[in-house]
Every structure is written in structure tokens, then in C-alpha cells.
Amino acid sequence: MAKLEKRDEIVRAALELIAENGFHGAPMAMIAEKAGVGAGTIYRYFENKDVLINELYRDLEQRIYTVLMEGYSPEKPVRERFIHIGTAILRYCIANPLDFRYLEQFHNSPYGVVHRRDRILGETGEKDIYLELFKEGLARHVVKELPMVVLFALAFGPLITVARDHILGFVVLDEALIGEIITACWDGVKR
Amino acid sequence: MAKLEKRDEIVRAALELIAENGFHGAPMAMIAEKAGVGAGTIYRYFENKDVLINELYRDLEQRIYTVLMEGYSPEKPVRERFIHIGTAILRYCIANPLDFRYLEQFHNSPYGVVHRRDRILGETGEKDIYLELFKEGLARHVVKELPMVVLFALAFGPLITVARDHILGFVVLDEALIGEIITACWDGVKR
DNA sequence: TGTACAGGAATGAATATTCATTCTTATAAT
DNA sequence: ATTATAAGAATGAATATTCATTCCTGTACA
Structure with missing residues (x-):
């Protein structure tokens, strides 16, 4: 197995275990086994568990931001952009x-709280896009x-x-339903 | 200290520690100390930590349900009832x-997932009230x-x-703002 | 009334378990 | 042959849980 592949396997295993069982249901030994590497090997790629968890978070955030921005045009009207982002997030x-489950676990843990405090008003990620969008929305009334x-x-x-409910199987989100949901959100936000 | 008081102290201490530091930041020894009892004493009232956590959850759910139902009249129009419940929850x-923090911790943990699976379609609590409300809302279009x-x-x-943001200090919810928020939610839901 | 005693409740030190991390040994690459 | 890499057993810290002992409190007896 190549070096990068190995790192990747570790990250993938950690993601899966933490997403499904929370941080506590994901001991290092179990991550190692799932990744098909020795327990000690993880420490050649990540200084410790905290670092692994935080790097994984940043990877995800970055990946999501990229996806959300795909096909996003700042010139379009506020409503259209709103729908673009919402749809992209749900998809x-x-x-x-x-x-998604990993992000939820992260946000609802000491890691997430620290993270929030770090950037009380200097947000990035999804929040950032929305903020910029709403600022314009307010200006335009x-x-x-x-x-x-x-x-x-x-x-x-x-x-x-709604995403959580979909993942837990309480509802099936198809494209039509996604559209209706985002529209309903817009109804809540619009003047 | 009377027997009930003691149980109560344990529950209160657990609530506080778990709400503030998560399940992991709340070892039994710490709960015991905060409650002013011996470590072993907890086990006279609760079989183990899991039981304590789950009973605490049920207590809270029950308490909240009662509060939400205060002054709720099923004869009033759907919109009014919607606003009643929403306002009560935020308050x-x-x-x-x-x-609130405890409930969040619980829902975002293996406990919460088990809990959900237990009652896929036999929900109780807030969800129940809303379901009944929406059923009527659908019938009346x-x-x-x-x-x-x-x-x-x-x-x-x-x-x-919005409740989380209020608690973390990112926004201050006064009665006026609460009213506006619930109305906005209604805009999203109404036909 | 005062004293001995029983039964239950509380205690917290001792134990068993779980886990992140380290370390020694084996393997592969150059 | 030397060095880097991986493996997984060993370590030690943290924690839930147990249990032998102590402490109350109410009752019976003198």
C-alpha cells in the first residue's frame, strides 16, 4: 500500500467509525483495524487523536465549500443564489x-465548541456564504x-x-421534495 | 439530607456536568462530588451510568411536555396553536x-440514536404535539x-x-424577537 | 429516660476495564 | 548492510463499578 493510500485509509476508517458511533465508539485500535494498519502506524501520520479529528474536519469543510461553490454566480438574484446553496447542501x-454525521458529531462536542469560539465573528464555510447573501438581501429589502x-x-x-431524518430513514428526499423544502425555507426568510 | 433530595442532587449534578462538558466530561466521581455524595451512593439510586442518563432524559422530556401544554387550547386555530408551542419552546x-444543552448532547449521541429507533413512528413529546397540529393543518389546507x-x-x-446561538451568546432573544422568529417559521410552513 | 441493638443507607478505597500512546521487534526498501 | 517503516504487544492513565466497612436512625428494653 502506498504512503498516501495508507493515510487515506486511516482517515476513511476514522470518518466512518466516528460518524456512526461517535468519538467514543471509535477507539484508535478500532480505527487501525478498520484501516488495515497497525495501531502504532496511525501515529506516523497523525501526532495524536485530536490532530486526526481536527484534520479530518478541515478536510471535510474544504471539500464541502468547494462543492457548494460549484456553479454559484454572485451576479444572480438573491433568491436564486439562496436556492442554489440550499439545494447543494441537501444534495x-x-x-x-x-x-454529514461526522460534522454533526464534531459540532456537538468539545472540539466544535472550541472551533466556534475561535471565530465568533470571523466565520468561514457555509455560514460565510449565507452571511454575504443575507447582507445583500437586507440591502435590497x-x-x-x-x-x-x-x-x-x-x-x-x-x-x-431534514438531512438527519433522511439519513435515519424517516423520510426519502428526492429532487422534487428538496425543491419544495428549499422554497419553504425561502418563504420563512423572504420579506 | 432526605432520600429524595439526594436523588435530586445527583440528577442535578449530572445534568449540569453533562450539559456543560458532554458525557465524557462527566465521570461518575465528578458527579458524585458535585452532588455532595459518595461515589458508591449513586449506584443506590441508579443501576449504572446509562440508566442515570436515560432517566434524566425522560424526566426532562416529561417536564418540557408539561410546560408546552400549559395554556394550550386545541380549539384555537392552527396558526395560533403553532405560535403558542413555538414560543413556549423558545422561552x-x-x-x-x-x-436544552443536555437534550442536545443526548440527541447527538448513541443514546439518542437508540432512542429514536425505539419509536420510529410512535413519537412522543414535542414532536407529538406538532404532528397532531400539522395533521389538522393539512386537513384544513x-x-x-x-x-x-x-x-x-x-x-x-x-x-x-436559534436557541443554541442564544445560549452561546451570538444573539440575544427578547420577547419581540421570539415573536418575529416564530412568525417567520410559520411563513415557511403555511400554505 | 437512657442505652443497646438492628437494619438500611452511605461511603470511598479497591478492582476491573477501556483506551491513547509508546516501544520493541520484525519487515521491506535502497 | 543500513535505514526507514510498520506492526502490535506492553504501558499507564482514566474511569465505571463493586464491596467491605462505617454511619444513621428508629425501636425495644431496662
Whole structure:
């Protein structure tokens, strides 16, 4: 197995175990076994478990940001851009359920809290796109006059909930339903 | 200290520690110390940590259900009832941040997943009230024709997000803002 | 009334387990 | 042959749980 492949296997195994069982259901020994490497080997690629967890997070964030930005044009009207992003997020979560579960685990853990505090007002990632979008929406008077955080919650909250329900099998999201959901979110946000 | 008081102290200590530091930041020894009892004493009241965690969850769920139902009248129009519940939930989360944090921890852990699977379609608690409400809303054609789970997500998702942001200090929810948020949620759900 | 005693409750030190990390040994590459 | 890499057994810290002992509290008896 090549060096990069090995690192990749470790990351993949960690992602899967943590996404499915949480940080506690993913001991290093188990990650090693799933990755098909020795326990000690992991430490040749990652200084310790924390580093592994955080690097994995950054990888994911970066990957998602790229996907969201695919085909995004800042010239289009606010409503259209809103729908673009929302749709992209939902599609991504459905296509990559493990990624989504991992992010959830991360955000609801001490790691995630530290992460938030790090950038109270210097956000990046999804939040960033939305913020920029809402700023313009406010200026043009097309969205409700509410604090940014609230607009974000109105747009993003339902997506998280619905993505989780899809992954747990409580609902099946097809393209039609995704469209209706995003439109409904827009109804909540628009003026 | 009376017997019930003691049980109560244990529960309170567990709630606080878990809400603030997660399940892992709350070893039994620490819970015992905070509760002012011996480590072994906890096991006189709860068979093991899992049982403690689950009983605590049920307690909370019950308590919240009661609060939500205060002043709820099934005769009022759907919109009014929707606003009643939403407002009550937000007020509760703000007044009892520890409870809210605990519930979040629980839901985002193996406990929560087991819990969900237990009652795939026999939900209780908040979800129950909303379901009944939406059923009527659908019959009367006042809410969008979407699956129950999706309607629930549209109504509930933003509340969770916004409650978390309030607790973390990213926004201050006063009565006026709460009103605006619930109305916005209704905009997303209504036909 | 005061004293001995029993039964239950509480305690916390001792134990068993789980896990991240390290270290020694084996293997492969140059 | 030397060096880098991998493996997985060994280590030690952290933790849930157990259990022998102590401490209460209420009751019976003198």
C-alpha cells in the first residue's frame, strides 16, 4: 500500500467509525483495524487523536465549500443564489451521509465548541456564504429585517433536521421534495 | 439530607456536568462530588451510568411536555396553536439552558440514536404535539402539502439553531424577537 | 429516660476495564 | 548492510463499578 493510500485509509476508517458511533465508539485500535494498519502506524501520520479529528474536519469543510461553490454566480438574484446553496447542501448530505454525521458529531462536542469560539465573528464555510447573501438581501429589502444569526437559523436549521431524518430513514428526499423544502425555507426568510 | 433530595442532587449534578462538558466530561466521581455524595451512593439510586442518563432524559422530556401544554387550547386555530408551542419552546430553552444543552448532547449521541429507533413512528413529546397540529393543518389546507417530518423540520429546526446561538451568546432573544422568529417559521410552513 | 441493638443507607478505597500512546521487534526498501 | 517503516504487544492513565466497612436512625428494653 502506498504512503498516501495508507493515510487515506486511516482517515476513511476514522470518518466512518466516528460518524456512526461517535468519538467514543471509535477507539484508535478500532480505527487501525478498520484501516488495515497497525495501531502504532496511525501515529506516523497523525501526532495524536485530536490532530486526526481536527484534520479530518478541515478536510471535510474544504471539500464541502468547494462543492457548494460549484456553479454559484454572485451576479444572480438573491433568491436564486439562496436556492442554489440550499439545494447543494441537501444534495451533498444525502450523497455523503457519513460526512454529514461526522460534522454533526464534531459540532456537538468539545472540539466544535472550541472551533466556534475561535471565530465568533470571523466565520468561514457555509455560514460565510449565507452571511454575504443575507447582507445583500437586507440591502435590497428582499429578506426580513432580522439579525444575521436568525436568518441563518431559518435557512439552515430545517436543512440539518431534514438531512438527519433522511439519513435515519424517516423520510426519502428526492429532487422534487428538496425543491419544495428549499422554497419553504425561502418563504420563512423572504420579506 | 432526605432520600429524595439526594436523588435530586445527583440528577442535578449530572445534568449540569453533562450539559456543560458532554458525557465524557462527566465521570461518575465528578458527579458524585458535585452532588455532595459518595461515589458508591449513586449506584443506590441508579443501576449504572446509562440508566442515570436515560432517566434524566425522560424526566426532562416529561417536564418540557408539561410546560408546552400549559395554556394550550386545541380549539384555537392552527396558526395560533403553532405560535403558542413555538414560543413556549423558545422561552423554555432560554430559561433553562442546561436542559436544552443536555437534550442536545443526548440527541447527538448513541443514546439518542437508540432512542429514536425505539419509536420510529410512535413519537412522543414535542414532536407529538406538532404532528397532531400539522395533521389538522393539512386537513384544513392551511399548511403546505409536505411530509410530516418535513413540516416538523421547518418548524423546529430554526428553533434549535436559534436557541443554541442564544445560549452561546451570538444573539440575544427578547420577547419581540421570539415573536418575529416564530412568525417567520410559520411563513415557511403555511400554505 | 437512657442505652443497646438492628437494619438500611452511605461511603470511598479497591478492582476491573477501556483506551491513547509508546516501544520493541520484525519487515521491506535502497 | 543500513535505514526507514510498520506492526502490535506492553504501558499507564482514566474511569465505571463493586464491596467491605462505617454511619444513621428508629425501636425495644431496662
